Amino acid sequence: MNEKDIIDIISKHIKLEHDDVSFIRLNDKFLVLKCDMLVRSTDAPKEMKLWQISRKSIVATLSDMVCKGVKPIASLISLAVPNTFTRKDINSLVRGFKVAEEEFGIKIIGGDTNAADDLIIDCIMAGFADNIIRRDNAKEGDIIISTGLFGYTSIGLKILLEDASANKRLRKKALESILMPKPRIEFLNIANYVNSSMDSSDGLAATLNELSSLSKKSFMIDNIPTTEEVYEFAESNNYDPEELIFDGGEEYEIIATLPKEHIDKVKSIMPIHIIGRVEKGSGVYIKSDSRFKRLRRKGFIHLANK
Known part of the structure; x- marks a missing residue:
């Protein structure tokens, strides 16, 4: 059973937006949300440094927001690390988040921490938009x-x-x-x-x-x-x-x-x-x-x- 199979099962019970982002209308605008999980063992080659991994977690989420025409206004980061991680390792991860903040003009405002057998970073971004560019709206002649x-x-x-x-x-x-x-x-x-x-x-x-x-x-x-x-x-x-x-x-x-x-x-x-x-x-x-x-x-x- 792969990722798409799991999403199909969830979709049978919970209505989901099948797009790069999720959104809900609030008066005359959309509140747009995106979460993206990075797991070191499956999403990062061993040659990637810790600060590059944390930076990539921001890139992945930001790319999905941008492709819908949405500029995020804030981000939350949930971070789970193995108990073997040192203070140096944590500082390296934080460096990557800071590099991404400055490079892409985003603001990390909070998050959560926990322990895990692998490094896991879950990035959430939020923004507002007048319109959402959908996947299902390609027109004949485009x-x-x-x-x-x-x-x-x-x-x-x-x-x-x-x-x-x-x-x-x-x-x-x-x-x-x-x-x-x-x-x-x-x-x-x-x-x-x-x-x-x-x-x-x-x-x-x-x-x-x-x-x-x-x-x-x-x-x-x-x-x-x-x-x-x-x-x-x-x-x-x-x-x-x-x-x-x-x-x-x-x-x-x-x-x-x-x-x-x-x-x-x-x-x-x-x-x-x-x-x-x-x-x-x-x-x-x-x-x-x-x-x-x-x-x-x-x-x-x-x-x-x-």
């Missing part, structure tokens, strides 16, 4: 965009976990994408032009399929958001490049759809990559050579191997 490129986190993990070879520049870039991920806060500046959006931290294939399925539309991807060096790395290390690009996860990029007439305005505000279009139908298709083929849903799912 342009599909990405805030960044894919494949580098997969390369980073291959280097760390399988000792894959890469040149010095690519190695540095790939490892930084894993150890120091960055949420796309600038997306807030284009949120008003977007019809649908989703954080891509579970993988590009999973994100595209989720948006397509909930919107009941077909997503045609004719410009894969990656670079030639990702293909070169895959070839030299005997990996499938599509798996590196579509199935890796941990990118914290945002995939969104918006009307064609807003593209020039959005491009003047922040860099984006146009990757495809929304059409009538169902499923996600990527262009391979001169033909389109179906892109199945993969990506990272907690407890998938349990």
Whole structure:
């Protein structure tokens, strides 16, 4: 039984919002909430320092808020640590929280502490919004965009976990994408032009399929958001490049759809990559050579191997 199975069971008894955030209307605004749990053994490679882990816990939660067009006003942190942790370890975790506060302009106002067999950080954020960008609102004719490129986190993990070879520049870039991920806060500046959006931290294939399925539309991807060096790395290390690009996860990029007439305005505000279009139908298709083929849903799912 994996994460999605557990959520399905809960949803049979408790009505949940199936989106990146949860929200409730308060008069003329929405109160928007998000919680995200990080467990060291499953969410952080052993090369990640404690302060980078605590910083990442903020990044993951913030990315989900931002992709809905919401700027958080406050955060709570629940922290469970093993009894082997020292004062130095706790200071390192606090350093990461402080770095995130200053880097992203958020405010941690409280939380809770407890003991556990593993390091666990649960981050909660809250904010107000006039509107929520939903996953299920992609429109026929929309342009599909990405805030960044894919494949580098997969390369980073291959280097760390399988000792894959890469040149010095690519190695540095790939490892930084894993150890120091960055949420796309600038997306807030284009949120008003977007019809649908989703954080891509579970993988590009999973994100595209989720948006397509909930919107009941077909997503045609004719410009894969990656670079030639990702293909070169895959070839030299005997990996499938599509798996590196579509199935890796941990990118914290945002995939969104918006009307064609807003593209020039959005491009003047922040860099984006146009990757495809929304059409009538169902499923996600990527262009391979001169033909389109179906892109199945993969990506990272907690407890998938349990």
